[in-house]
Amino acid sequence: xxxxxxxxxxxxxxxxxxxxxxxxxxxxxxxxxxxxxxxxxxxxxxxxxxxxxxxxxxxxxxxxxxxxxxxxxxxxxxxxxxxxxxxxxxxxxxxxxxxxxxxxxxxxxxxxxxxxxxxxxxxxxxxxxxxxxxxx
Amino acid sequence: xxxxxxxxxxxxxxxxxxxxxxxxxxxxxxxxxxxxxxxxxxxxxxxxxxxxxxxxxxxxxxxxxxxxxxxxxxxxxxxxxxxxxxxxxxxxxxxxxxxxxxxxxxxxxxxxxxxxxxxxxxxxxxxxxxxxxxxxxxxxxxxxxxxxxxxxxxxxxxxxxxxxxxxxxxxxxxxxxxxxxxxxxxxxxxxxxxxxxxxxxxxxxxxxxxxxxxxxxxxxxxxxxxxxxxxxxxxxxxxxxxxxxxxxxxxxxxxxxxxxxxxxxxxxxxxxxxxxxxxxxxxxxxxxxxxxxxxxxxxxxxxxxxxxxxxxxxxxxxxxxxxxxxxxxxxxxxxxxxxxxxxxxxxxxxxxxxxxxxxxxxxxxxxxxxxxxxxxxxxxxxxxxxxxxxxxxxxxxxxxxxxxxxxxxxxxxxxxxxxxxxxxxxxxxxxxxxxxxxxxxxxxxxxxxxxx
Numbered sequence: 001x002x003x004x005x006x007x008x009x010x011x012x013x014x015x016x017x018x019x020x021x022x023x024x025x026x027x028x029x030x031x032x033x034x035x036x037x038x039x040x041x042x043x044x045x046x047x048x049x050x051x052x053x054x055x056x057x058x059x060x061x062x063x064x065x066x067x068x069x070x071x072x073x074x075x076x077x078x079x080x081x082x083x084x085x086x087x088x089x090x091x092x093x094x095x096x097x098x099x100x101x102x103x104x105x106x107x108x109x110x111x112x113x114x115x116x117x118x119x120x121x122x123x124x125x126x127x128x129x130x131x132x133x134x135x136x
Numbered sequence: 137x138x139x140x141x142x143x144x145x146x147x148x149x150x151x152x153x154x155x156x157x158x159x160x161x162x163x164x165x166x167x168x169x170x171x172x173x174x175x176x177x178x179x180x181x182x183x184x185x186x187x188x189x190x191x192x193x194x195x196x197x198x199x200x201x202x203x204x205x206x207x208x209x210x211x212x213x214x215x216x217x218x219x220x221x222x223x224x225x226x227x228x229x230x231x232x233x234x235x236x237x238x239x240x241x242x243x244x245x246x247x248x249x250x251x252x253x254x255x256x257x258x259x260x261x262x263x264x265x266x267x268x269x270x271x272x273x274x275x276x277x278x279x280x281x282x283x284x285x286x287x288x289x290x291x292x293x294x295x296x297x298x299x300x301x302x303x304x305x306x307x308x309x310x311x312x313x314x315x316x317x318x319x320x321x322x323x324x325x326x327x328x329x330x331x332x333x334x335x336x337x338x339x340x341x342x343x344x345x346x347x348x349x350x351x352x353x354x355x356x357x358x359x360x361x362x363x364x365x366x367x368x369x370x371x372x373x374x375x376x377x378x379x380x381x382x383x384x385x386x387x388x389x390x391x392x393x394x395x396x397x398x399x400x401x402x403x404x405x406x407x408x409x410x411x412x413x414x415x416x417x418x419x420x421x422x423x424x425x426x427x428x429x430x431x432x433x434x435x436x437x438x439x440x441x442x443x444x445x446x447x448x449x450x451x452x453x454x455x456x457x458x459x460x461x462x463x464x465x466x467x468x469x470x471x472x473x474x475x476x477x478x479x480x481x482x483x484x485x486x487x488x489x490x491x492x493x494x495x496x497x498x499x500x501x502x503x504x505x506x507x508x509x510x511x512x513x514x515x516x517x518x519x520x521x522x523x524x525x526x527x528x529x530x531x532x533x534x535x536x537x538x539x540x541x542x543x544x545x546x547x548x549x550x551x552x553x554x555x556x557x558x559x560x561x562x563x564x565x566x567x568x569x570x571x572x573x574x575x576x577x578x579x580x581x582x583x584x585x586x587x588x
Contacts (some may be wrong), residue, residue, distance in 0.1 A: 070403070071400075071402025074407050075402070077407075077410070091414045091417070094410060094411040094413075095411075095418075099301075101252070101396065101397050101403070102251045104400055105252075106256065
């Protein structure tokens with residue numbers, strides 16, 4: 001029953017202790033929990049206004065930005081593999097190319113699906129006048 | 137009365153039929169002028185929807201995958217009646233909240249596949265069958281890999297990388313290598329979510345290659361863990377209620393990556409090939425081996441309808457379904473357990489070149505008894521899809537034509553005209569069914585007690 005305490009309360013804020021308690025090794029890599037993630041659990045309970053304030057946090061990386069990284073990584077992979085194409089370093093370098101190519105493809109898809117600003121606005125604000133829809 | 141039809145068509149959606157109805161309507165038209173009763177129905181439905189969404193606990197109660205559509209069926213002409221019925225069913229759900237703390241188990245689904253093999257498309261189809269689009273968490277890290285809908289949360293297992301990009305480069309290991317992943321943390325967090333506890337999950341940033349500060353993940357009704365290793369670690373594997381492996385043959389993988397990457401600056405046929413080849417040893421050692429554990433495997437192969445075809449446009453897709461999996465009854469063609477080869481194109485249905493071939497039959501897969509359904513070719517017309525759907529059994533649809541409806545709804549997704557889209561949709565329906573059975577079974581006892 002105690003296990004339910006945090007998700008049920010709805011207004012639970014992850015304390016530094018609970019954040020640290022849930023992880024082992026990678027925890028050391030992270031900076032302390034930021035204000036952004038402190039706010040997120042209360043998201044469903046706070047007003048739309050606040051949500052919009054948070055939404056301006058930043059935009060995802062643009063497809064162009066990732067494209068540069070893709071072509072850079074290909075060059076690096078080709079260089080790395082010149083000496084020993086069977087090495088772990090070579091595999092890791094080409095793995096980076098795959099990872100970035102996939103990220104670039106996702107970014108392109110996202111850019112395509114986010115192309116209508118009105119639809120985007122209405123996703124967050126379906127109750128507003130301009131977002132009402134009616135049948136004949 | 138198109139509104140009613142919308143409600144009916146939203147039948148497959150989960151607890152928020154009304155919410156779904158709103159977005160469905162919006163797709164139709166946006167206009168300035170409107171009829172009064174429609175305004176009232178609209179605002180009513182949105183006000184119902186809000187408190188529902190806030191009630192965290194609602195998520196765990198009652199077989200809410202059952203939408204109120206059978207009721208709306210019987211009252212085609214009164215949409216006010218439908219809305220009030222929905223109201224009542226919502227209230228019932230809220231009442232169930234009291235007892236829900238004892239039955240909070242999240243259903244966990246695992247989806248394994250290599251990068252660039254259609255996991256994202258599958259996820260979009262899956263969450264669509266569950267009702268409502270899955271979106272990245274609002275207001276969070278814009279590079280978060282998580283998708284959240286009313287019922288489902290999809291987490292990407294790349295978030296459990298223990299080595300970031302620099303770390304992997306230094307050690308000379310790929311992301312496919314278990315040494316680059318923290319299975320202890322993966323296990324702890326998936327277990328916690330399954331038990332109804334929220335977790336602070338790390339975020340692996342695919343653009344920067346760094347681990348970003350964690351994000352809070354609340355336990356959903358359905359948790360999907362997708363990535364390279366959902367079935368690699370035995371502890372994580374045991375947490376899965378159902379697992380799927382997307383098995384893309386080398387030829388098709390190459391063709392898909394050409395489609396994906398050729399437009400990208402710096403890429404060439406050589407670079408695409410080199411990347412696949414360099415990753416292949418690790419892929420074979422750590423990813424491919426997981427398919428033996430999957431309850432369901434979708435194999436994508438080159439077509440046999442066109443001799444020596446290697447364009448990867450026409451595909452032969454196999455749905456391998458394990459027998460004897462609890463809550464999962466494999467789909468079959470005509471007669472369960474028989475071996476059937478079927479060409480639906482002929483006198484009743486004319487198909488365009490190269491036609492469509494179906495196969496169904498029992499088989500064995502890694503010493504497991506399985507049923508295999510195979511489709512070679514593609515749908516060029518709507519009636520082909522409907523015809524095929526009407527000949528398949530045990531689809532777990534809620535109404536006739538639901539598979540076709542889902543396929544049409546996402547006709548812009550890759551694979552909507554072939555076996556990948558068809559089988560992904562079917563697996564989505566089977567998972568919805570599995571979820572409903574689990575929930576019904578869990579709520580059976582408390583429901584008996586609180587029966588009015």
